[in-house]
Amino acid sequence: MKLAKNFGIAGVAVAISVAAIGVKPTQAAIVNYDFSVKATSGDYPGEYYGSFKYDDSSLTENGYESLGIDNGLSILFDYLGSNYTEIDDFDYGYGYPTVSFQDGNLLGLSYLVEDQFLIAANTETAREGGTKFYTILSADLLSTTEVGTVSYSKVPEPSTLGGIAIASAMGFWWKRQKKR
Numbered sequence: 001m002k003l004a005k006n007f008g009i010a011g012v013a014v015a016i017s018v019a020a021i022g023v024k025p026t027q028a029a030i031v032n033y034d035f036s037v038k039a040t041s042g043d044y045p046g047e048y049y050g051s052f053k054y055d056d057s058s059l060t061e062n063g064y065e066s067l068g069i070d071n072g073l074s075i076l077f078d079y080l081g082s083n084y085t086e087i088d089d090f091d092y093g094y095g096y097p098t099v100s101f102q103d104g105n106l107l108g109l110s111y112l113v114e115d116q117f118l119i120a121a122n123t124e125t126a127r128e129g130g131t132k133f134y135t136i137l138s139a140d141l142l143s144t145t146e147v148g149t150v151s152y153s154k155v156p157e158p159s160t161l162g163g164i165a166i167a168s169a170m171g172f173w174w175k176r177q178k179k180r
Contacts (some may be wrong), residue, residue: 030072031056032155035109035117037079037118037133038089042147044135050077051155052109054099061104068098070177075109079117090139100129106152107131114139119150 026069030053037048055072059065067073075086075097089097090112100107100121111119115138121130123141131150137143 029056029157030054033106033152034155035077035150035152037148038080038148039133039148042135042145044080045147048077048079050075052076052099059101059104061101064100064102066098066100066110068095069093073097073099075111084116085111086111086121088113096127096164098127098129106154108152112136112139118144151166 003116032051032053034049034051037050039045039048052073052075054067054074056067058067058071069086069092072115073086075084079086086092086097091097097109097111099109106129107121108131109119110121110127110129111117112126114136116136118126118134118136118141119130120126120132120134121128122132123134123144126141131152133148133150134146136145
């Protein structure tokens with residue numbers, strides 16, 4: 001009987017954690033990402049960090065899509081001791097910077113700061129978000145040099161963290177009960 005009770009409690013803990021992790025919100029949410037740049041060549045090799053967020057309410061998850069400042073895109077990037085935001089993009093207010101998706105999957109940022117850097121898929125399609133990092137001498141894309149890569153990681157939503165915390169607490173409680 002005691003074993004059945006413990007399995008019941010464990011089952012409830014698993015159900016709660018799966019529900020918290022697996023639920024996709026039906027309404028729009030602000031989505032947060034962290035990104036890191038690993039510059040392996042050029043004048044300033046090293047790692048640089050940033051973050052961005054956007055409102056995902058207009059994403060259809062079908063085909064190629066991009067979101068910009070009209071969708072609440074905001075960026076913060078610390079590069080060479082300076083903080084850059086979306087306002088620093090060369091074409092700010094003209095549809096850029098953007099974050100791009102293919103079938104709902106993040107491709108990356110398209111972010112150009114004149115005389116500093118470019119984050120994009122490549123220089124031929126510089127306004128498609130991607131995972132390449134370039135130094136740039138001007139807004140002229142002919143003056144770019146690829147020096148590194150960009151990686152992205154989604155910041156978990158608070159509900160996901162809450163589900164993990166509940167499942168962990170129930171697991172500790174169950175273990176403690178088992179020792180008794």
